[in-house]
Amino acid sequence: MTKFATVTSAAIAAGLLLVxxxxxxxxxxxxxxxxxxxxxxxxxxxxxxxxxxAANPGAEVTVVTRGTDDHKTAIRVAAGTDKGPDIYFMWAxxxxxxxxxxxxxxLPLDKYYADYKWDDEVVPAAGSFSRMYPGGRxxxxxxxxxxxxxxxxxLFAKAGITSTPANYDELVADAEKLKxxxxxAIAFGGxxxxxxxxxxxxxxxxxxxxxxxxxxxxxTVKWTDEACVVQSFGELQKWGKNYILSPFMGIDDSQAxxxxxxxxxxxxxxxxxxxxxxxxxxxxxxIDLFPFPTRTNRLYxxxxxxxxxxxxxxxxxxAKFLDxxxxxxxxxxxxxxxxxxSINKNVTYGELRPMTKKWLDLFNTHDKVFLNGDQAFPLDxxxxxxxxxxxxxxxxxxxxxxxxxxxxxxTNKG
Amino acid sequence: MAExxxxxxxxxxxxxxxxxxxxxxxxxxxxxxxxxxWLSFFKWNGxxxxxAYVGTAxxxxxxxxxxxxxxxxxxxxxxxxxxxxxPPMIGLALALGLxxxxxxxxxxxxxxxxxxxxxxxxxxxxxxxxxxxFFGLFGQILTSLGLQxxxxxxxxNRDIALYSAFGAYVWQSVGFSMVLFLAGLQGVNKSLVEAxxxxxxxxxxxxxxxxxxxxxxxxxIVLVLAIISSLKAFDIVYGLTGGGPAQSTQMLAxxxxxxxxxxxxxxxxxxxxxxxxxxxxxxxxxYMRWSQKRxxxxx
Numbered sequence: 001m002t003k004f005a006t007v008t009s010a011a012i013a014a015g016l017l018l019v020x021x022x023x024x025x026x027x028x029x030x031x032x033x034x035x036x037x038x039x040x041x042x043x044x045x046x047x048x049x050x051x052x053x054a055a056n057p058g059a060e061v062t063v064v065t066r067g068t069d070d071h072k073t074a075i076r077v078a079a080g081t082d083k084g085p086d087i088y089f090m091w092a093x094x095x096x097x098x099x100x101x102x103x104x105x106x107l108p109l110d111k112y113y114a115d116y117k118w119d120d121e122v123v124p125a126a127g128s129f130s131r132m133y134p135g136g137r138x139x140x141x142x143x144x145x146x147x148x149x150x151x152x153x154x155l156f157a158k159a160g161i162t163s164t165p166a167n168y169d170e171l172v173a174d175a176e177k178l179k180x181x182x183x184x185a186i187a188f189g190g191x192x193x194x195x196x197x198x199x200x201x202x203x204x205x206x207x208x209x210x211x212x213x214x215x216x217x218x219x220t221v222k223w224t225d226e227a228c229v230v231q232s233f234g235e236l237q238k239w240g241k242n243y244i245l246s247p248f249m250g251i252d253d254s255q256a257x258x259x260x261x262x263x264x265x266x267x268x269x270x271x272x273x274x275x276x277x278x279x280x281x282x283x284x285x286x287i288d289l290f291p292f293p294t295r296t297n298r299l300y301x302x303x304x305x306x307x308x309x310x311x312x313x314x315x316x317x318x319a320k321f322l323d324x325x326x327x328x329x330x331x332x333x334x335x336x337x338x339x340x341x342s343i344n345k346n347v348t349y350g351e352l353r354p355m356t357k358k359w360l361d362l363f364n365t366h367d368k369v370f371l372n373g374d375q376a377f378p379l380d381x382x383x384x385x386x387x388x389x390x391x392x393x394x395x396x397x398x399x400x401x402x403x404x405x406x407x408x409x410x411t412n413k414g
Numbered sequence: 415m416a417e418x419x420x421x422x423x424x425x426x427x428x429x430x431x432x433x434x435x436x437x438x439x440x441x442x443x444x445x446x447x448x449x450x451x452w453l454s455f456f457k458w459n460g461x462x463x464x465x466a467y468v469g470t471a472x473x474x475x476x477x478x479x480x481x482x483x484x485x486x487x488x489x490x491x492x493x494x495x496x497x498x499x500x501p502p503m504i505g506l507a508l509a510l511g512l513x514x515x516x517x518x519x520x521x522x523x524x525x526x527x528x529x530x531x532x533x534x535x536x537x538x539x540x541x542x543x544x545x546x547x548f549f550g551l552f553g554q555i556l557t558s559l560g561l562q563x564x565x566x567x568x569x570x571n572r573d574i575a576l577y578s579a580f581g582a583y584v585w586q587s588v589g590f591s592m593v594l595f596l597a598g599l600q601g602v603n604k605s606l607v608e609a610x611x612x613x614x615x616x617x618x619x620x621x622x623x624x625x626x627x628x629x630x631x632x633x634x635i636v637l638v639l640a641i642i643s644s645l646k647a648f649d650i651v652y653g654l655t656g657g658g659p660a661q662s663t664q665m666l667a668x669x670x671x672x673x674x675x676x677x678x679x680x681x682x683x684x685x686x687x688x689x690x691x692x693x694x695x696x697x698x699x700x701y702m703r704w705s706q707k708r709x710x711x712x713x
Contacts, residue, residue: 076460076678103461190570190659247547249659250570259548379677384481390660396572405481412479 027317029086030062032078033142033306034071044337052324059317072096079105086312087322092129092139092303093375094218095382100307101133107308108136112319121326124367126343129303139305140322141343146301146362147198147271147372148291150278155183155266164290168206171293172235175243178266186239187265189256190249190393193386194374198269200236200389201373202292202300207232210296210370217376223407233392233399240393249394271301272359275340284355291362299366302375303343384409447691454684461678472685483686486657486664489576490645490690493583493665494697497644501584502636505591506629510621512592513599523596527589534586538653541582545569545654569655572662579654579663586650587643591636598632599625634705638698645694666690 031049036042042065049061064085066074071089078084079100090097100106109130113119118140119127126141149171151164156174159181165171175185189195205213208228215221216229223229245265248256260268261281268274269292278284292300306325308318324330331344340356341363349360374382388405391397397405420426454472456465476483512523529537544551545568553565568578602625610620626633648667651657657664657672664672666686674683 073675079461080463099459099461103459105461191656193656193658247567247570250545250547250567250575255546255548264548380679383672383677387482387661390658394570394572394659396660409481412475 026058026060027314028060028062029312029314029318029321030064031087031321032064032066032071032075032085033089035065035067038337040337041334044334048325048330048333051330052321055324056317056320059321061321075100079103082311084309084311086309086314086318087306088309089142090139090305090307091375092132092141092305093371094132095371095375095377095379097129097139097305097307097375098133099378101135101138105307105310106133106138107310107312107315108138109140109308109319110136112323113137116319116323116326118323118326121328121344121346123343123345123363125299125301125363125369126303128367128369129305139307140326142304142306143339144301144303144341144343144363144369145271145273146291146299146359146366146369147269148289148300148362149186149267150260150270150274150287150289151267152260152263152265153286153288155263159183159266165293167293167295168203172238175239179242184245184265185243186267186269187245187256187260188248188269189251189253190390191252193390194372195253195256196248196393197373197386197389198300199239199393200232200385201370202269202294203232203235203239204229205296205298205300205370206292206294207235210298210368213296213370217371217373219381219410223403223410226403229403229406230399233402236389237392237395237399241395244393249390272341272356275353275355275359278355279353284353287355289355289358296370297366298368298370299362300372301369302372303369378413380413381410450684450687453680454688456681458680459678460680465681468681472681473689476682476685476689480682482661482664482669485661486666486669486686489662489664490647490666490693492576493580493647494641494644496580497583497587497640497647498637501587502591502595502633502640504584504588505636506595508588508592509595509599510625513596523592526592529586530589530593532586534649535653537582537586538650541585542569542654545578570659572659575655575659576663579651582654583647583650587640591640594632594636594639595629598629602628630705630709634702634709638702641697641701642694645690645697666693 036045045063049063053059053061075084075088075090084105090100097106113130122141123144125146126144129141130137130139155178159174159178161174161177165174178185186199188199204216208216208226212221212226212228216223216226245256245259251259256265257268257270257274257277259265261283275284278287294300306322308315308322312318326344328344328346331342332347335342335347335349341360345364349357352360373385377385384406388397388402391405392399392402453465455467455469457468457472458465508526512519512526516522543549547553547565547567547570550568552568556562556565566574569575606624606628607620610624615623646667647665648671651663651665651668652671655663657668667690670683670686670690672683673679673686677683
């Protein structure tokens with residue numbers, strides 16, 4: 001063998017060794033989430049992933065996005081295999097997210113919360129959901145949504161309402177004033193069950209109080225044993241009969257929103273995402289908002305979360321990526337692209353719309369959130385909850401029968 | 415030589431031709447069906463690694479504890495009865511009309527058939543807008559006639575929502591029956607019609623005693639297809655009402671889907687599917703046997 005050949009062989013061997021070493025050091029995680037709401041959000045997230053990979057040589061993050069239903073199905077199919085993601089998107093709460101936690105498919109993140117000090121960065125209300133599961137903290141927030149009553153200022157003025165209600169009784173009194181002025185108080189779309197459900201959720205919170213409401217959704221107390229449940233169904237029926245713009249069971253939430261924009265109803269119980277839609281419709285100056293006056297000092301809403309799979313082969317890298325994603329600089333970059341507000345409490349906001357500012361204040365002043373019913377209940381109970389609510393609000397079921405129907409279903413579930 | 419002899423055997427030829435289709439049928443139809451029947455005896459949410467055997471508990475729960483199952487069952491029966499009666503009747507009337515030498519006959523046939531080729535979910539979207547109580551076509555018509563107070567909540571009132579959805583289904587499906595009847599009408603012996611007329615038979619008598627008996631096979635096909643498609647009615651109801659309001663327009667197929675793919679109770683969803691399968695077979699097989707016997711007797 002010539003000297004040249006020896007040197008060449010050694011160089012090739014060294015090269016191969018280097019490649020092999022780098023391959024063995026490479027770590028890969030997959031991240032399953034929903035389709036991004038816009039191309040800008042997609043690009044921004046792709047940039048975040050690239051930056052993370054650049055800052056962590058050898059790390060590779062594969063992002064897979066799907067539509068909502070496809071995502072739910074994919075996660076469920078993957079649950080029985082080892083082909084699932086390392087990090088997955090899911091809603092927070094005992095309903096959808098909780099089901100995966102209960103099935104042992106989410107890794108408790110207590111260690112990472114402590115190591116990375118995520119509580120120092122996350123908005124308290126958004127982070128609070130990670131504590132609601134038994135056996136440790138699960139998931140980190142990706143976004144927080146609040147829901148409140150948007151109201152048409154001129155219609156309120158026309159009905160002689162000069163200030164926003166401080167409690168539920170005052171709200172009903174205002175609805176009565178609106179009715180007297182010939183103005184339907186509120187718009188809902190009944191075909192999407194969760195829209196009218198919001199009214200029942202907030203009435204339950206107002207009538208039963210936070211603790212009992214939580215016990216009812218956790219099904220640790222009987223719906224037939226609590227007088228406030230029948231009262232709440234009674235109130236819901238009253239709203240359906242007197243104050244909701246009718247007919248409403250045959251329209252959806254977007255049709256209800258169009259009616260609200262057309263001044264056909266004075267209020268809507270909607271989320272913070274409505275701000276952008278109101279701005280696009282040129283109606284933002286005509287509308288203001290206030291939280292539903294439950295007087296429990298809890299914000300009504302829900303959160304979207306990222307969970308680390310218990311089957312992840314690289315949980316440390318997954319947590320490291322989540323830490324990067326939650327960090328103030330990254331969240332600052334994503335602000336305005338994937339949401340008007342951030343789940344990171346340290347980001348700074350520039351010039352904000354007054355309504356967005358109001359939402360921000362609501363998020364920062366509430367450290368507790370009560371969940372939408374469809375996020376709080378298991379799926380089968382949610383379906384029955386929808387049915388019962390729709391029957392009551394349409395006047396087809398008596399409030400006492402509604403409480404009994406709910407309890408019977410819960411008891412039968414066992 | 416031996417190979418040629420084997421291949422010239424008609425049984426072998428039949429097996430070769432049917433084989434691939436049979437494999438596809440077994441893999442994509444028979445196996446899933448058996449799998450659903452098997453799954454109906456288990457409790458499984460798609461997440462647990464093990465499916466828990468529960469015997470007939472899913473069936474017991476569906477029949478005795480499910481507050482929606484019997485509503486869905488009743489709606490499916492109503493929908494099937496209406497589907498067997500109304501679209502075929504309108505389809506037959508249209509076919510008889512469009513079998514006459516009238517101006518624009520081919521265009522009219524195409525127009526009446528057009529809804530059939532539109533996806534059900536698109537039909538549902540169109541009709542949802544027409545049914546909008548505030549801005550929809552029907553509401554606007556009633557309003558322009560001064561009947562604003564009469565505008566119903568087409569899809570939101572539990573007393574009429576099922577029938578509103580059925581209206582959209584009739585619009586979509588009538589063209590299909592029409593085309594089958596038109597094809598059947600081409601087989602009606604013209605000399606028999608002429609002979610009947612010469613014998614003094616009127617229009618009704620010709621229809622009753624010549625045309626209708628000649629359409630017997632077509633009628634059987636139309637009715638069997640109507641029964642099967644209505645028993646598994648899903649997409650148009652899903653798109654129009656989603657089973658609401660308050661599950662009052664639920665159908666068995668939709669409820670099976672809801673249980674399996676939205677609530678993720680695969681055992682219960684499978685049990686409902688098996689019930690639906692049993693109902694379909696219980697209705698279709700006796701009807702087909704009866705009509706087959708009738709045809710054999712007529713021959």
